[in-house]
Amino acid sequence: GCYPNVNNVLVRNGTTMMDQIDALIAEINSQYTGRNYDYLNRKFIMELERKVTDWRRNRLVNNMQRDAISRCARSARIPYLNQPT
Numbered sequence: 265g266c267y268p269n270v271n272n273v274l275v276r277n278g279t280t281m282m283d284q285i286d287a288l289i290a291e292i293n294s295q296y297t298g299r300n301y302d303y304l305n306r307k308f309i310m311e312l313e314r315k316v317t318d319w320r321r322n323r324l325v326n327n328m329q330r331d332a333i334s335r336c337a338r339s340a341r342i343p344y345l346n347q348p349t
Contacts, residue, residue, distance in 0.1 A: 292311075292342055296344075
């Protein structure tokens with residue numbers, strides 16, 4: 265539900281930024297047991313912020329875009345609470 269208004273560009277190896285975000289979400293959701301939400305939510309935010317910092321370093325996003333993506337990550341409800349336990 266958060267849209268940072270950033271173009272989804274090719275990062276490397278034929279993947280886009282959104283491909284990498286989707287893969288991270290899938291990884292985090294696969295680890296959700298129903299009791300580790302807070303830990304995984306922090307892990308998701310930290311991992312996504314690492315990716316965004318890397319994108320910034322490689323000039324794929326600017327500072328404003330990096331900040332917008334990070335704000336979305338911090339407000340995201342990842343892992344999804346309705347995942348099977």
